[in-house]
């Protein structure tokens with residue numbers, strides 16, 4: 001089994017529709033740890049030792065958050081700045097994260113079309129996520145494609161439940177090591193893989 005760590009960040013979870021549904025759907029999954037950063041660190045003072053221990057204890061690191069201003073909520077930036085120390089995460093002696101996998105699970109108001117060359121946002125989501133991808137590479141981790149939920153304001157309650165089921169299926173498959181990463185890495189979105197997992201038991 002692989003150990004999956006969800007680094008979750010939503011500054012106003014009480015008003016969330018998407019991430020509330022995702023978090024509820026993945027409760028009580030074996031080998032999946034949810035680390036709610038805003039709940040744990042409401043003052044943004046991050047316990048670096050605790051976070052580094054969590055990273056060491058897990059194989060797959062998932063950053064789950066709404067897409068805010070073409071990026072993540074602030075605590076994730078704070079987390080990167082403090083936790084990924086030189087000669088721990090990167091640098092000539094920084095090998096703590098070597099070989100681990102990392103990806104983002106994000107929701108955004110814009111549609112998939114809006115994140116294209118003719119859309120309002122001009123660039124694909126994957127390009128806005130380049131700081132995550134390059135950070136993963138610097139730390140000798142493998143960056144996987146994101147799981148993306150678009151056009152959030154138009155989602156019906158049934159669609160939210162469906163995304164929750166997809167997310168749970170994906171996490172269970174990752175934990176059970178049922179995913180061939182050679183097939184995943186070339187994909188634009190992790191969503192494209194989830195359909196093929198749909199008939200597998202969770």
Ligand SMILES: Cc1cc2nc3c(=O)[nH]c(=O)nc-3n(C[C@H](O)[C@H](O)[C@H](O)COP(=O)(O)O)c2cc1C
Nearest residue numbers: 016017018019066067068069070107108109110152
């Ligand atoms: C401060 C803020 C910034 C946002 N920036 C973006 C953005 O850059 N691109 C986008 O597509 N949606 C943006 N949105 C929309 C959110 O991504 C969307 O409301 C959220 O993913 C919905 O998830 P939730 O129901 O869990 O809150 C923004 C929303 C807020 C509140």
